[in-house]
Amino acid sequence: MNTKENIKKIIVKKPLKLDCGKTISDYPLAYETYGKLNEKKDNAILVFHALTGDQFVTGKNPITNKPGWWNYLVGPNKAINTNKFFVICANVIGGCMGSFGPSSINPENNETYGTNFPVITINDMVNAQYNLLEFFEIEKLYSVLGGSMGGMQVLQFVANFPNKTKTAIPIACTASHSAQNIAFNELGRQAIMADTKWKDGNYLKLNLSPDKGLAVARMAAHITYLSKKGLQEKFGRKLQEKDDLNFSFDADFQIESYLRYQGSIFVDRFDANSYLYITRAMDYFDLTKEYKGNLSKAFEKTKTKFFIISFTSDWLYPTSENKEILIALNSSGADVGFIEILSDKGHDSFLLDITEFLKTVKNFLEANY
Amino acid sequence: MKKEFQIISDLIDNNTRVLDVGCGDGTLMKFLKDEKNVDTRGLEISKENVQNCISKGLSIIEGNAEKDLHQFPDLSFDYVVLSQTLQAFYDPEKVIEDLLRVSKKAIVTIPNFGYWKVRIHLLLKGTMPVTDALPNEWYSTPNIHMCSIKDFYNFCFRKKIYMTKSIALNKEQTSSINKRNINLKNLNSELGIFLIKK
Known part of the structure; x- marks a missing residue:
């Protein structure tokens, strides 16, 4: 394994009050970028990774030496064309690829936090990553997207920051983590x-x-x-x-x-x-409850243009749960599209080379830019 | 753009919200969006057409009018458009009810089964009519609830649905349909276009 010392990171000075009640500050947030931010700074896309993902979206992951987890989707002339768009992805807080997490050293005792690390939520993850917009001085993102837990972060991001992204693509996700x-x-x-x-x-x-x-x-x-x-x-x-x-x-x-x-x-x-x-953060995710049982309230203020994608054989985050998000967005009058992609590859479909899926993302991003 | 879409477009005011049910490749939506500043949403069953709409930057939802209209709140649109698809539903009556729930006004177009060519086909050939507007054979047609202009006219009357505009289209010619000329229009029109409301 290569050293993690060369990973890009920002140290977030601004205190962040976590949902658990604790406040963190001066914490590291590791990130990677692909492509170039243009002069108008209107071509930035924030990608959110899933449970076991990291900031190394595409190309060779310098730590594992394996291809990035969204290699099929992101890269020059790919569905998310990095010749055109500036892609940013951060390791979530709680993670283990350079961001503040349970394997970080606690300066108070010079030991790793372990289970003394505060319990974090999807909301906390998103609020931490918002600091990247300030770091890159981006007024408004062109898009936010992600699958699975990445999709949950997309929903939370728009709910928290209704006018900070032009478009949003939640993929194979849910607004409320199911009992299963x-x-x-x-x-x-x-x-x-x-x-x-x-x-x-x-x-x-x-x-x-x-x-x-x-x-x-x-x-x-x-x-x-x-x-x-x-x-x-x-x-x-x-x-x-x-x-x-x-x-x-x-x-x-x-x-x-x-x-x-x-x-x-x-x-x-x-x-x-x-x-x-x-x-744990995924389990605690319930955007519907956060808005007192009415999910459409989460999107009341937004002008963000959504496109929701689900997969036929995904039984972990089934089409029915993705459609609940669609219904909520329609109820709030938001601008939203939806497609269910045919695939027998299950929830993993969003990480795979599925032509129809890649085409959907590409067409949506190209047509609305 | 085909004549039918021009007529529909003329019935729609600028700067309104429109749901196009069965919007196909999005031609009408694109026109309404670009030319009339209409805020459009499309509902479409074919994945290929959904992709066509995405490429045009349109807001498109994959779905079926019989299963997926419930997602839209009451009166969330100014107009809902249903172009030549009413006859393909299991329960057209329920679909019309739902259209007039989600929107103040609905524009419904009907391939006329009362058109003389259709009648002649059945009368002389004795087989199910195949015409330009109805190109499928009986065994492969999606059209399971065909109706004539007169059928739809009577349906609206019976259901107390108000017909604001009733337009007959034959080739490129349009004319209005009323109580006095309904039998004639039912015979010589290929398509009926109705602007209805509750």
Whole structure:
């Protein structure tokens, strides 16, 4: 792994009052940019990453040496054309790619925060990232977009700052985290906390790492990102490099081997406590409740032009939940479009090379600029 | 732009809010937006047409009038347009009710099943009519509730729906429809265009 020291970051001096009641200030916010900000400063797009994403949207991630998580979508002449647009993405607070998070050092005792880190929310994440507009002296963004938890941040951003972006594209998300999704997140957290190396969140101080728990959390979550049909077609009951069942608990099936691999590579790049904090933020997300049960109130003041995208086989953030956002926007008279993209790749679709999806984003961004 | 759209456009005041139900590739919406400063929304079932509308910078929602009109609040538009699609719905009566719920006025256009060519086709050939306005065979037509100008006229009368404007279109010729000429217009018009309200 490369050093994280060269990551770009701003130190946010302005105090931020978190939803939990605590106030933070002088905290780092790590970011990356692609393309150039034009003279009029009207071509900036703020991308929000999902649960396990980071600021390295496209190109080679300098820390993991893997391609950026939205490589298909963002880049020169791609759907978000970086020859034309200036793309900014920040690591969310609570994260582990250079922004203020549970693996940051607490200056009071020179130890990592661990579970002494304050519980953060989607609202806190968005308010922290708003400082980037001031840093780049951008009066108004051209667009904000993101999928999954990134989509939740899009909704929160427009609710908090109704006139700070011309367009917004929430993708495969929800305005209120469902019981099923809270349940899956809790499963992941319990897996981490059941790992004896977690040590109540103090593992970094003890030079330990709850890799097994974090890997299981990732495996369980990974299943929710796919679809039954997609899994069946890709793996079926195919055996992993063997002709017959082993009558043991080795990874006999390809799907087992695949999940184990996904779990093992995840622990190299992600911090277990960050996983706890960020999933918690998602669970607490309920924009509908924030506006006293009337989601349309969240968008009452905005002139932002929305486009909502969902995927047919996404059962984690299904079309029905995306449509609730659409209905709320229509109720408030906001400018909104919607499409459901055909895909059997499940929730993961928003990260994949799906022509119809890429075309939608490209056409929307080009036509409204 | 086709004549039908010109007539519809003439019925719509500048600077209003319009919902185009079944807006196709967005030709009418684009015209209304650019020429009349209309705030437009489109509802369209075909994904290809949705993409066409996105490319034109139009606000387009993928959806179907029978399932997706409920998302719009009461009287949230000044006009709602339904061009040649009423006959494709399972429950056209409910759709008309919904159109007049979301909008003060509705502009509904009807391919006229009472047109003489249609009548002759059925009378002489004895098979389901196939014409320029109704190009599909019976087994592949999306049109399951065909009606004539006279049917729609009577429907509005029975449902106490007020017809502000009733226009007949034949080739490029327009004329107005009224109680006295309804039988003639029902025979010699390809298309009926109605501006209705509750």
